[in-house]
Each structure stands twice: as C-alpha cells, then as structure tokens.
Amino acid sequence: MTELKSPPPVRRIVVKESTPVAPPKRRAGRAAAAKSTASDLLSAPRKRPAKKGKVTDRMQTMDFSVAYAGKPAVKEVNLKVSQGEVLALIGPSGCGKTTLLRSLNRLVEQTPTATTTGMVTLDGRETHELDVTDLRRKVGMVFQQPNPFPMSIFDNVAYGIRERGSRRPGKRALEPKVIEALERCGLYDEVKDNLSHPALRLSGGQQQRLCIGRSLAVNPEVLLLDEPCSALDPRSTTIIEELIMKLRDEVAIVIVTHNLQQAYRVADRVAFMYLGDLVEYGPADQLFGSPRNKRTRDYVSGAFG
Amino acid sequence: MSSAPVSGRLPLRKRLPQMPEMPKLRRDRPLPDPDEQVAWSPIDRLGVAACWAAGLLLCAIAFSIVIYLLVRGIQFVTVDAIGQHPVVGQSTDAGPSTAGGYLDPILGTLILTTIGTLIALPIGVGTAIWLSEYGRPSWLARAVESCVEIIAGTPTIVIAIFGLLVFTQNLFGFLSFTAEGGAVFGRSFIIAGIMMSLIALPLIITSTREAMQSIPAHVREASYALGKDKISTIRRVLLPASRKGIATGTTLGMGRIAGDTAIVVLLLGASLTLQGQGGGVLGTLKGTGSTLTSYVFANSPAGEANSPEKAYAAAFVLLIIVIFMNFAVDMLSRRRSDK
Numbered sequence: 001m002t003e004l005k006s007p008p009p010v011r012r013i014v015v016k017e018s019t020p021v022a023p024p025k026r027r028a029g030r031a032a033a034a035k036s037t038a039s040d041l042l043s044a045p046r047k048r049p050a051k052k053g054k055v056t057d058r059m060q061t062m063d064f065s066v067a068y069a070g071k072p073a074v075k076e077v078n079l080k081v082s083q084g085e086v087l088a089l090i091g092p093s094g095c096g097k098t099t100l101l102r103s104l105n106r107l108v109e110q111t112p113t114a115t116t117t118g119m120v121t122l123d124g125r126e127t128h129e130l131d132v133t134d135l136r137r138k139v140g141m142v143f144q145q146p147n148p149f150p151m152s153i154f155d156n157v158a159y160g161i162r163e164r165g166s167r168r169p170g171k172r173a174l175e176p177k178v179i180e181a182l183e184r185c186g187l188y189d190e191v192k193d194n195l196s197h198p199a200l201r202l203s204g205g206q207q208q209r210l211c212i213g214r215s216l217a218v219n220p221e222v223l224l225l226d227e228p229c230s231a232l233d234p235r236s237t238t239i240i241e242e243l244i245m246k247l248r249d250e251v252a253i254v255i256v257t258h259n260l261q262q263a264y265r266v267a268d269r270v271a272f273m274y275l276g277d278l279v280e281y282g283p284a285d286q287l288f289g290s291p292r293n294k295r296t297r298d299y300v301s302g303a304f305g
Numbered sequence: 306m307s308s309a310p311v312s313g314r315l316p317l318r319k320r321l322p323q324m325p326e327m328p329k330l331r332r333d334r335p336l337p338d339p340d341e342q343v344a345w346s347p348i349d350r351l352g353v354a355a356c357w358a359a360g361l362l363l364c365a366i367a368f369s370i371v372i373y374l375l376v377r378g379i380q381f382v383t384v385d386a387i388g389q390h391p392v393v394g395q396s397t398d399a400g401p402s403t404a405g406g407y408l409d410p411i412l413g414t415l416i417l418t419t420i421g422t423l424i425a426l427p428i429g430v431g432t433a434i435w436l437s438e439y440g441r442p443s444w445l446a447r448a449v450e451s452c453v454e455i456i457a458g459t460p461t462i463v464i465a466i467f468g469l470l471v472f473t474q475n476l477f478g479f480l481s482f483t484a485e486g487g488a489v490f491g492r493s494f495i496i497a498g499i500m501m502s503l504i505a506l507p508l509i510i511t512s513t514r515e516a517m518q519s520i521p522a523h524v525r526e527a528s529y530a531l532g533k534d535k536i537s538t539i540r541r542v543l544l545p546a547s548r549k550g551i552a553t554g555t556t557l558g559m560g561r562i563a564g565d566t567a568i569v570v571l572l573l574g575a576s577l578t579l580q581g582q583g584g585g586v587l588g589t590l591k592g593t594g595s596t597l598t599s600y601v602f603a604n605s606p607a608g609e610a611n612s613p614e615k616a617y618a619a620a621f622v623l624l625i626i627v628i629f630m631n632f633a634v635d636m637l638s639r640r641r642s643d644k
Contacts, residue, residue, distance in 0.1 A: 107526055133532040141530035143523045150546045159541065160531035211527070218531060 055084040058222050058252040059104060059139075064118035066099050066108060073099045075276040076118065081222060083252040086244060088267035088284070090257060092305035095273040097256045101224050104254065105139040106132055122222070140215030140251075141224040145231055146207035148199035148214070153191050156199045156210055157181050160218040177217060184250075185213030186243055205236025212243065216251075223247065225255040229262065241266050260300065264288055272296045371624060378617030386618070387411065391577040391600060407619050409578045410600035413494075414563050414626065416589070417573070417596055420498025421505055421562040422555060428502070429509030429558075430544075430551060436510070437517040438539060457507030462567035468500035469571055482574065482582050482593050490574070493582070494590045497572040504565060505558025509551070516550020517543055552638030559634070560627050566598040577603060577610070597623040 059081035066074040074096040081087055081104070089097040102108040103120060106127055120127045127135050137160070148156050154171070157178045162169065178195075182188035187209045191202070199210055208228055215223060225244070229237040244253055244266050257263050263270055263284070270287040272280045272295075280287055280296040291297040299305050345353075375382065389406025432449065440446035472481055473491035480499075482490045520543060528538040544551075574580070574593030577600065581592035595603070597619050602608050604616035 105530060107530060110526060110529065133534070135532075136530055137532040141527070143527060145521070145523060147521070147524045147527045149524070149528070149542050151541075159528075160533075214527075214531065 055082045056252075057082050058123060060121050061100075061103075062119040062121070064100075064103065064116070064120055066096070066103055066114060066116050068099075068111065069113040070115075072276050074103070074273075075278075077273075077278045079271055079278060079281050081252050081254055082269075083221070084249055085268040086248050086253045086255060086266050087269045087271065088255050088257055088263040089271050089273060090260065090263050090299075091273035091279075092299070093258075094275075096276040097271075097273050098226055100273070101141075101226055101254060101256050104222065104224055105136050105141055107136075107141065137218045138220055139222040139224060140218065140220035142208070142211050142215055142226065142228050144227040146204055146211055148202070148207050148210050150198070150200060152196045153182075153199045153202070153210065154178055154195040157214050157217045160214060181213045181217035182210075184216050184247070185209045186239070186246075187213055203236070205232050205239060208232060208236065208240060209243065212240075216247075220251055222252045222254065225253065227256055227258060230258060237262070260302075272299060274299070371621070374617050374621040374624065378614055378619070378621050381615050381618030382621055387622075391595070407597065407600055407615075407622065410595045410597045410619060411622065411626075412579065413569075413573070413594040413596040414598070414623070416494050416594075417498055417501055417569070418559050418562045418630075420494060420590075421501035422559055424499060424502035425505040425509055425558055426551075426555060429506050429554065430513050432506075433510045433513035433517060434539060434543075437514045438535070438543070453507050453510050456503055457511075459503075460567075461504055461565050462571075464500050464503055465568040465571040468496060468568070472496045472572070480591065482580070482591060490593075492572055492574045492593050494573065494592065494594065497568055500568050500572055501562045501565065504561050504568075505555075508557040508561065509554035512550045512554030512557070513547060516547030519550075520546050549638045552634050556631050556634040559630055563596075563623065563627050563630070564598060566602055569596045569599040570602065573599065597626070 057080050061077050061079055063076045063078060064074065065072060065076050077100060079087075089100060091097050099108060099114075103116060104127075108114050108116065109132075122130065122135065122138060149159060151159070158171075158174045161174055161177055179188060179192075182191065187206060190206065191197075199207065202210060208231075212223075212225075212228075229240055232240065241262065244255065247253060248268075255263075255266065267284045269282065270280075270284045271278055272287065272291075272293075274295055280291060280293045282292075287296065288300055291300055386406035388408055390409055391407055432453070436446055436449060469491050471477065471491075473489050475489055477491070477496075478489045480495045481493045484490065524542065524546070525538055528542050529535075533541075573595065576593050577595050579589060579592060579594040581588040583591070600619045601616045601623070603610050604612050604619065606613060608616075
C-alpha cells in the first residue's frame, strides 16, 4: 500500500537532479551529528535493572582468530562470557561478530574454508576437547530468522531432548520438560491448548520465542543470539528483550546486534568489533557513555556503520 | 556523558545549504488503480491476450480429451467391464465387438506402478539426499547429475530394449517368464517394473533434491546447534520438510509409469490376460500380462485386436486412474504436512 502512495518516478528524477552538490563542512558537521545521536541514545529508557546475583565466568576466548580461506575474519580476540550478564557484540557489517559467535559453539566449522587458531574454553575446558554434541547442548543458539522445524510445537521443543538410538523417551516422559522450556521462554500460556499444532503457524515473534525455548529445553549454560530481533516487529522485539533480561541470571547470554539502542537496552557488557579486531570491551555504561577508543566513539555516536 | 563544550552543538540544519522545495504531493484525492493508469502498448496487449489464449486453450484441450474419450468409449465404460477378463474380438462391419472387459489390464497397471514406485522411491530419495547434503567429491556429484540426466533423456523404448538385452541372460531367469525348455523370455512384471523404475527415478531425484536445497542453511544449523548430527538432522528435519517435493516427484513418476507403453509391450508380453508362472503372488509377478496402455495399443487399429471403441474406453479409465493418483498423492502430502 505504501508503495502505491509514493509519487510516480518521473517526479522523483526531477528532485534528484536538483540535489545540492555542496557538502557540509565535514568535521564540524560530523561532530555535531555525533553529539546529538549519542545524547539521544543515552537518554533512551533502559530496561536493564541494576545487576543482581553473582556473576560467574562461563566461556573465554584466548587470542582467538578465525580465517575464511586464509582471509582473517576475527583477529586474536580475548573476551569473557559470564553468567548473570548479557554480553552484546556490536560493530558494522562484516566485522566478524557473527563469526565470533558461531565459534563459541563451533558452528563455524560448518564452513569448509574456515580455520581457527587460539583457544575457546567452556568452564575451563577447551571446546575442541569436548564432544561437539555436548558442547552444543551446553551452548545453545538462536538465529536471525525464526526457524522452527516443520513439526508440531511440542516436537520442536522435544527435538533437542530426544536422544538418538532405539530407546526414545515417549511423549508422556518428555512433557514436563517441554512445558518447563515453554514456560521459561514465556510462550506456554499462548500455546498450551494447541501443542500439537504445527509450529510454522505461529507468528514471527512466537516462532522466535519457540526457538529460544527449543534451545532452553536442553538446559544450556550459554545462549547465543544472532540478531534475534532483526526480523521481528517492535512489540515482539520488546517481548524478546524482556525475556533476555529474565534469563540473564540462569544462562550466560551473548547477543549479536546491529541495533545500538538494543545493545544499550539489554547489555551489561559490550564488545565493539571492527574489521575483525576487538576494539573495545567493557561495561555497557562505559562503552556507550565514555568510550576510550575513537572508533568506538564514532560508531556509538553514529558517525559510521 | 563526555564534557564536550556546548558550542559544538549547533543545529545541523543551519549548516546545510537551502534544500529545494519538494513538489507537493496531492493526497487529497484517491490514487488511481496502477494497472489502469498504465497505457498499454499494442505489443503488451497482444502478449497478454496470447497468455490468456494459451491458458484457455490448454483447458479446452484437457477437457476435450476426457470428453471425447468418454463419448467414443461410453458403451464400454461400465462397471461390469471393470470386472471382466478381456477377450480378443475384432470389430466387424456389423458393429463393434463388445465382448470382454479390462480387469487384467487394470490389475497390470496397478501392479506395475507399485513395483516401479517401490523400487524408484528409496533409490531416488537416497540419491537426492546424497546430492543435496553430501555431494563430495564434487566431480562425482557432477557425474551423478549427468547420469540422472542421461536416464531422464533416454526414450523408454531404448530402456525397454536394453532391459530385454539384460534380462534374457540365463542369469536372470529366476525373475522372468521361462519356457518349458528353460528359454528365458526376459518378460515379467518384475522385469518391467525394474525398468519402469528408471523412468520414475529422475523425476523423484530432481524434485526431492530441489525441495531439500530450498531449505535454508540456518535450519540445518539450528539442528546442529542443538547437538544433533547430520544423520538425525536429515531424518528428523530435512526429510519431513521436503515431503511435498518427494510426493510431487513420486506422483509424476507414477503417472509416467502408468502411461508408458514401450516397456510394457517389450518386457511384459503381449498377452491380454495375466499369465502366471506357477501359482501365488510370486507366480503372477514372474508372469506376463497387460496394462491399460498395452490394452489400448492392442485394441487400436494398429493392434491385433482391432476394436477402437474398447481402446477409447480403456484410455478413459487410464486417464481417470492417473488423475485420481495425482489427486490422492497431493491430498496425502498436504494433509501430512499440515499436521
């Protein structure tokens, strides 16, 4: 509908031709723009209540690098992922934040050309020493596009719990766990009467919460979220952000986001990446309020990216 | 917040040169329908008219096939005829021969379609899984793809003559109708079914593979991220998700099998009735028989039992069977994927 209301293209061309060529004075203009955005960002209401509960380190990367076919994508990154905190990875497109996220559960190995150096540890053990199945059960992941499997809501959640092999637990035995997972992701009240309905009939926001519930069903210690709200409407985004706040004390959460405001709203700790480098890593208040690095300041204030 | 001087915070707009006035949008009257607003060029009009004509022509052809066959064969399209064995009766000047039905051809079509599909389905789906999910080394994948295309492009009469060549070997005597002295005829339902599976195979492979490749990579990764390996991902996620593609390929394959004549004539024998080799189900499968297609052929002016009305009737029944088969598989896949 909105498409139809736009003016016919002929008129648009006229406007384009008369666009002024004279650019504003660069430095001064940028600084002014930067100031106003930064102040807007910090004046936004913050969801995150003061931190409570204790913070435990779960994962750590040590001089960790990833290269695709020899081309570095993540360069010697050192950071910690802690339970009780939300860590946000921010940065412009192609800065390696998703690659870093996918390295935490070794999903990056799905890319045939990817090579890694350095270490990633989970609870003090190197992830490469762990069985990849165990690792991925402990480090769950939610994707950008809601991607429930083409089966019922119940089966979607039960999918991760069901072990391979001949002794498959029955529906009765799985039910408490499935319900618990659906309650934790805040979906149970909406779907309790139609657990056998196909998951693909849910709305986008519900599907994404189902994907979170699916990951929670196997009781992970770390939950990786790869731009979980970028395909969702604002209301669903709010619900998911509140869910993230609620889960913060139970699992360590890492969220990749393109949305600075979102990072500011939900994160306790923020890592800013740029062209594969971890430029700045610290508490959210510090990184948004008084960034130490000039690049961080420019990015946070909206000067580039 | 940093303690930058406030003087740097001049409103941004003051620094920009004056923007030209945008032409005012008239929103006070409803926008015309975009389709009507466009002035169609004569060539576009001609093209659209041709598209309409093509669609309508296709409908007309489909309906006229069904109706023409029904009208010409109506006296033989009876419930009785379905239950009767066929007999050879030449039409004479006195009138068309009305003797016999087409029980055996219907059974033959069903048996052959079942055998062909049962062989083609697992092989086809397996090949499609390998091509879509493994496909390493890539030269092998390319070779497999080419082979599928070669099979798909081979005329069925060539497949039939090749089948005759292979299955008349004494080695395969146990699959075939054999004469008293031990001569291997290379003709039976089993052999015809095996060769029939070849014509269904490419269709099943192609549509299954397309269905699997249309599943986005992050769905597979979501399964891996739950600690599942490739095998369970394929079994529990990818195969259910591509059920519709598999069903489509199978339907097309079944239609091709039910409609093929060359393989039947060469590899099933020209007997109108089922001629079992020994008793029982296995005896029937090893025996020869006919299908609706070979019955149509036999009763057509080109065949030995020249009575075209029977051919029209049988052709009509064949058409109904194929249409029903398409419909059934379509419904089946739709219902299962909804659940």
